[in-house]
Amino acid sequence: MxxxxxIVPHPVPDLRRYAILRTVADTLRDDGGDGGAAxxxxxxxxxxxSRRELVREFGGADRLLxxxxxxxxxxxxxxxxxxxxxxxxxxxxxxxxARMLGxxxxxxxxxxxxxxxxxxxxxxxxxxxxxxQGPGMVADELSRFFRAAQYAGIVPAGDSxxxxxxxxxxxxxxxxxxxxxxxxxxxxxxxxxFWRGVQAERGDAPxxx
Amino acid sequence: xxxxxASAFAHRARTAVDPALRIDANGSPVTIAPATWWVCFVPxxxxxxxxxxxxARHKHVFALRPLGDGNWLLxxxxxxxxxxxxxxxxxxxxxxxxxxxxxVLAVREAIPGRGSQLRGWSNCSVLVAFLLGRxxxxxxxxxxxxxxxxxxxxxxxxxxRLVREHALEAGAQAAxxxxxxxxxxxxxxxxxxxxxxxxSSRGLTLYATAAAGFDSAMDACWAFGLGRVAERIxxxxxQAHRDGEVELDDxxxxxxxxxxxxxxxxxxxxxxxxxxxxxxDEVRAHVASAVGLLLRGARAR
Numbered sequence: 001m002x003x004x005x006x007i008v009p010h011p012v013p014d015l016r017r018y019a020i021l022r023t024v025a026d027t028l029r030d031d032g033g034d035g036g037a038a039x040x041x042x043x044x045x046x047x048x049x050s051r052r053e054l055v056r057e058f059g060g061a062d063r064l065l066x067x068x069x070x071x072x073x074x075x076x077x078x079x080x081x082x083x084x085x086x087x088x089x090x091x092x093x094x095x096x097x098a099r100m101l102g103x104x105x106x107x108x109x110x111x112x113x114x115x116x117x118x119x120x121x122x123x124x125x126x127x128x129x130x131x132x133q134g135p136g137m138v139a140d141e142l143s144r145f146f147r148a149a150q151y152a153g154i155v156p157a158g159d160s161x162x163x164x165x166x167x168x169x170x171x172x173x174x175x176x177x178x179x180x181x182x183x184x185x186x187x188x189x190x191x192x193x194f195w196r197g198v199q200a201e202r203g204d205a206p207x208x209x
Numbered sequence: 210x211x212x213x214x215a216s217a218f219a220h221r222a223r224t225a226v227d228p229a230l231r232i233d234a235n236g237s238p239v240t241i242a243p244a245t246w247w248v249c250f251v252p253x254x255x256x257x258x259x260x261x262x263x264x265a266r267h268k269h270v271f272a273l274r275p276l277g278d279g280n281w282l283l284x285x286x287x288x289x290x291x292x293x294x295x296x297x298x299x300x301x302x303x304x305x306x307x308x309x310x311x312x313v314l315a316v317r318e319a320i321p322g323r324g325s326q327l328r329g330w331s332n333c334s335v336l337v338a339f340l341l342g343r344x345x346x347x348x349x350x351x352x353x354x355x356x357x358x359x360x361x362x363x364x365x366x367x368x369x370r371l372v373r374e375h376a377l378e379a380g381a382q383a384a385x386x387x388x389x390x391x392x393x394x395x396x397x398x399x400x401x402x403x404x405x406x407x408x409s410s411r412g413l414t415l416y417a418t419a420a421a422g423f424d425s426a427m428d429a430c431w432a433f434g435l436g437r438v439a440e441r442i443x444x445x446x447x448q449a450h451r452d453g454e455v456e457l458d459d460x461x462x463x464x465x466x467x468x469x470x471x472x473x474x475x476x477x478x479x480x481x482x483x484x485x486x487x488x489x490d491e492v493r494a495h496v497a498s499a500v501g502l503l504l505r506g507a508r509a510r
Binding site (some may be wrong): 116 | 437462463465466468469470471472473474475477478480481482483495498501502503505506
């Protein structure tokens with residue numbers, strides 16, 4: 001049995017699709033800091049992807065943007081496997097946070113969001129699709145992760161959606177600053193601050209006077 | 210100093226200067242990424258004889274840009290000199306108030322640019338065009354405005370809105386101090402106001418406009434918008450820290466995180482059109498949750 005053929009049924013088109021996603025993602029990282037000003041079409045051009053190839057592989061720049069969101073979401077969510085101990089939960093959260101904030105991915109994610117905000121202003125359906133495949137998917141899965149931890153008795157009962165929203169925004173908290181993306185140390189600090197607040201809700205940690 | 214094309218004088222540069230000094234493709238010893246300037250086309254502050262020949266709103270032009278630490282860099286051509294100064298936020302606000310009476314464009318400077326020192330006549334329009342590396346033959350502020358406004362990538366900045374929000378926020382701060390509210394209530398009040406502002410159509414438009422523009426515009430939005438809310442929250446947390454109410458390693462970081470928690474996924478959902486803006490009850494619950502998480506996380510002594 002050809003294992004490679006089993007895993008990748010159409011190797012050439014899929015590999016090319018993946019290669020385009022990687023190239024555009026690299027361009028987002030290396031971009032000079034235009035934010036969303038250039039638009040996804042300009043980023044695709046800068047990445048050296050021809051219009052014909054873009055249409056053949058994705059159908060258009062808008063779908064490429066959504067595919068990028070899904071790719072980043074999948075990479076972010078990898079560490080969030082179910083866990084049964086506090087130590088495991090914290091390790092997974094730190095891994096998740098480091099992926100979101102660590103140098104290049106942090107810069108790419110920030111630029112991707114800004115590009116999407118710009119494109120969504122002229123195409124609400126695109127904004128909807130981008131959110132569902134990207135940040136919405138991450139928020140839903142993180143909420144599911146917290147819910148599972150609540151069932152396991154690690155996280156106190158409460159609104160897991162809100163908890164996920166707070167945690168995600170803590171991680172995005174410095175995205176407004178140009179050129180500044182926090183590294184793993186900042187990710188660990190944010191997880192610790194978040195966890196202190198969550199723990200205190202259960203009464204494990206001293207509350208503020 | 211003239212900066213001729215590197216290729217024409219490369220041999221001279223290599224023989225005349227320290228060989229260890231590296232020069233880039235533009236003949237500069239350092240390579241600096243192009244910055245984005247807020248080019249402000251304004252009416253005059255005092256009547257001048259030449260104003261009668263200029264446009265009603267665009268009689269003068271100057272440029273400033275945020276430096277990312279709350280300070281701004283100003284370049285303002287005077288009749289007698291070129292004013293180049295780093296401005297504190299309060300000083301920058303004075304210039305933005307002036308700018309609010311005219312029009313502001315966010316323009317990325319061109320490097321190495323297409324201007325020329327041979328052009329002469331260094332009035333404000335010519336000097337600002339030169340600052341931006343533009344070769345436009347515009348002799349008046351309004352002429353420069355029309356040419357820049359036609360360029361792709363140039364973004365119009367609503368200075369009036371920034372000034373208004375700054376004033377509103379300063380008023381809210383004064384009211385809060387007067388009341389002397391407990392920390393959790395003060396944070397809840399500030400938080401509810403911030404969330405309402407973030408989720409308002411004006412706030413969402415401002416954010417989208419900044420996202421569509423440049424990083425420096427994002428910095429400015431922070432400096433005069435949420436950044437000012439974060440400053441007030443930091444002040445409240447520092448006071449509470451001094452009173453022994455909470456212990457925080459870094460009140461400034463805690464305030465920025467609190468503002469981030471306020472934004473939550475709510476703002477992203479509304480921004481991407483996935484849902485309608487939440488009602489007052491949902492906003493209250495959302496803010497209370499963020500306040501709780503912040504204060505519970507603040508370690509007691």
